[in-house]
Amino acid sequence: MKSHTEYLLFNTKKRRDYINITDSVEKVVEKSRIQEGFVLVSAMHITAGVYINDAEQGLIEDIDEWLDKLAPFGPDYHHHRTGEDNGDAHLKNLMIGSQVFLPVTEGRIDFGPWQQVFYAEFDGRRRKRVLVKIIGE
Amino acid sequence: MKSHTEYLLFNTKKRRDYINITDSVEKVVEKSRIQEGFVLVSAMHITAGVYINDAEQGLIEDIDEWLDKLAPFGPDYHHHRTGEDNGDAHLKNLMIGSQVFLPVTEGRIDFGPWQQVFYAEFDGRRRKRVLVKIIGE
Amino acid sequence: MKSHTEYLLFNTKKRRDYINITDSVEKVVEKSRIQEGFVLVSAMHITAGVYINDAEQGLIEDIDEWLDKLAPFGPDYHHHRTGEDNGDAHLKNLMIGSQVFLPVTEGRIDFGPWQQVFYAEFDGRRRKRVLVKIIGE
Numbered sequence: 001m002k003s004h005t006e007y008l009l010f011n012t013k014k015r016r017d018y019i020n021i022t023d024s025v026e027k028v029v030e031k032s033r034i035q036e037g038f039v040l041v042s043a044m045h046i047t048a049g050v051y052i053n054d055a056e057q058g059l060i061e062d063i064d065e066w067l068d069k070l071a072p073f074g075p076d077y078h079h080h081r082t083g084e085d086n087g088d089a090h091l092k093n094l095m096i097g098s099q100v101f102l103p104v105t106e107g108r109i110d111f112g113p114w115q116q117v118f119y120a121e122f123d124g125r126r127r128k129r130v131l132v133k134i135i136g137e
Numbered sequence: 138m139k140s141h142t143e144y145l146l147f148n149t150k151k152r153r154d155y156i157n158i159t160d161s162v163e164k165v166v167e168k169s170r171i172q173e174g175f176v177l178v179s180a181m182h183i184t185a186g187v188y189i190n191d192a193e194q195g196l197i198e199d200i201d202e203w204l205d206k207l208a209p210f211g212p213d214y215h216h217h218r219t220g221e222d223n224g225d226a227h228l229k230n231l232m233i234g235s236q237v238f239l240p241v242t243e244g245r246i247d248f249g250p251w252q253q254v255f256y257a258e259f260d261g262r263r264r265k266r267v268l269v270k271i272i273g274e
Numbered sequence: 275m276k277s278h279t280e281y282l283l284f285n286t287k288k289r290r291d292y293i294n295i296t297d298s299v300e301k302v303v304e305k306s307r308i309q310e311g312f313v314l315v316s317a318m319h320i321t322a323g324v325y326i327n328d329a330e331q332g333l334i335e336d337i338d339e340w341l342d343k344l345a346p347f348g349p350d351y352h353h354h355r356t357g358e359d360n361g362d363a364h365l366k367n368l369m370i371g372s373q374v375f376l377p378v379t380e381g382r383i384d385f386g387p388w389q390q391v392f393y394a395e396f397d398g399r400r401r402k403r404v405l406v407k408i409i410g411e
Contacts, residue, residue, distance in 0.1 A: 001275045079336050101236060234371060238373060
């Protein structure tokens, strides 16, 4: 069994942002030289998410509006008693999920049509990390 | 370390459908002869999901109504500017999740009571695939 | 490849409860002596969840209120035709997810800042289990 771990860095200009990280993850897989295995792509923060979906701009707008409707920015969350203002970002993270698992088959990520991996930032403008860890052979 | 990969095929008659795939996944595990490891069951499309829950017909109706309440079919999503009409299916996929991981212990899927694996189709009436990949020993 | 499996037991006094299980999961990893790998932490019941987020009391209250707003306790779910009264607990499980994957790097869980693992009980007052399975080397 081999393993290989890398960390992707983000520091978005906007509070919320959606970044296609498919190429970065593919490069980690290539570098690992693992032929059969799994890659975990996992946000290391609880106010950001990782998800698989389409790289279509209209859809990204839909996702952002939908998350903000179901877990809105603004209300006086209990969490804000700590001085924070990002209660919504924690809920958005729970809504969309913070990690995905990608299968590696014959040295490549075994994607279906239109599947792309996204980093979803819900409380940006600071340094954040995503872990990419692959195990296999 | 051993690995084994198969693809399940679906082509539902209805736009939305919920299919119990527990037996199919168990057969893949059996065929792999892996005794200890993990199985990834992952929709290869961004308008379908995979989840674990109970095979109870009333509950399946509840899940369908609940998903359609929180991510409704019908509205004029930005994504529809591309000519598509399935914006809701993308959001339903994000809501319920597109993959599950099952533990394999002593050659069998280590399920708790009532746990069953479902394929959730949100934009059917075409050929779709689910990847089942097991790694272990 | 090595593997190690344990089961955590719960029997909450309240119907809904949120329990920080980070230390318990870390002890399983230590005991396994695995240096590089993955840990699956997965609820073995379909009316409970496992998630990663902050151990902040206000946030836990926010999460509980938010889940109950989007998947409320009380309505006459179709599932209740079976005599059950826990339809909401099944939906809350689907909403927050029932499993997380943790990376193990150099013998320790590779957490980001504030990341803690929680068991979320949605239909307690009875014996329930969470599987913790680690594979790696």
